[in-house]
Amino acid sequence: MTAAELTEDQDLRSHYAAIAAAIDRIVDGYQDQPSLEDMAAAANMSPFHFQRVFKRWAGISPKRFAQFVTLGHAKRLLDADGSVLDTALEVGLSGPSRLHDLFVACEAMTPGDYKAGAASLTxxxxxxxxxxxxxxxxxxxxGLCWLSFVIDGDERGxxxxxxxxxxxxRLVEDPAATAAIADRVFGGGAAASEGPEEAIPLVLRGTNFQIKVWEALLRIPVGRFVxxxxxxxxxxxxxxPRAVGAAVGRNPISLIIPCHRVILKSGVVHNYRWGVCRKKALLAYEAARAAG
Structure with a gap:
């Protein structure tokens, strides 16, 4: 990465909060098709700077991103996918370690395993x-055992x-311990992978049925819905399907295990543990990058 690219990448990461605010504005107001000026104002940036930062992160313009939030897009994509999950289950997992195609390795922990060793587990x-x-x-x-989002700024919740x-x-607040994985997950949207990376190790704690559902979620291709x-x-x-839906809702490692890629057959996006607006944003981002 050149010095200029490094500077731009650091600039991008310094604007995560602004990007998040802009995404909320796009998702909340997609039916009114918010203008570039409105989205830039939500990010507290000039329209020119906002357009550059957003496109570097998402790979497309904010206006194009908004088009991927619509119900019509979700329905068209769902109708077109057909047996995409069947094919994905046969193919398995592959690809570089990036948000739009994460490479992970899973290790299961049953409730009994956890209960037996909980007191000694840090x-x-x-x-x-x-x-x-x-x-x-x-x-x-x-490995990573939890990823959730803060809802409405409620960090305590x-x-x-x-x-x-x-x-x-034994819980220890230690952001440095998870910083490297956070950087791989949230810092990879702007730049392409420079080569193969080790898989992100995941520790899944759940029943056999839940883990089976979560492993199936991992095989849903990026930019697709089921x-x-x-x-x-x-x-x-x-x-x-209701039992499967309950298992989807109990997913402990959001985003990496893409429970957000499951929607109603009607194309309606609903029921996300960390907020429907966030689910729409995740789907729009992935669909946009896949299309781009």
Whole structure:
């Protein structure tokens, strides 16, 4: 990376909060098609600077990004996908370690395993900035075990939710411990990978059924959506889309395990643990980069 590219990359990351504010403005007002000036004002930038920063992050213009938020786009993409999940399940995982195509390695931990060793397990956690708002990430010595988003600026609420899930362990606030993974996840949108990277290790704590659903989510191609019914069929439970939906909702590692790629068969985007607006933003970002 050249000095100029490094400076621009650092400039991008310094504007995560501004990008997040602009994305909220786009998602909230997509039906009114907000102007470049309105979006720039939400980011507290000049229109020229905002356009440059946003395009460097998303790969497309803010106006083009807004087009990917619409219901019509979601319905068209869902209708066109057909058996995309079946194909993805056969192919498996591959690709560079970036937000739009993360390469991960999973390790399962049953509830019994966790209960037996919870007291001796150290989990380090920290809050990090991202273009989708503040994110809370946590890791055991074996890998990342938690990724959630702060809703409406309520950091205490995000921490409380995390504590409810992992409170039996020895918890240490240590943002430095999760900074490298946060940088790979949230810092990779602007620049292409310079080469193969090691897989991001994930520690999944859940029932066998939940883990099976989460592993299926990992195989949904970036920029694509599947319905709850299609996902249920893919995991061998076509009669139980509600149970599959509940497992999707319990996903402990948001974004990396892309539960946001599951929507209603009608194309309506709903039911995201960390906010429907954020889900729409994630889908629009991925669809935009895939199209670009």
């Amino acid at each position: 989990v380090r956690w920290g809050l990090h900035d991202s273009p989708f708002g503040r994110a809370l990430m946590a890791a055991t010595p074996r 995000a921490i409380a939710t995390f504590l409810e899930e992992w409170g039996e362990s 319905s709850y019914q299609d996902l249920a069929r893919a995991v061998g439970r076509p009669e139980a």
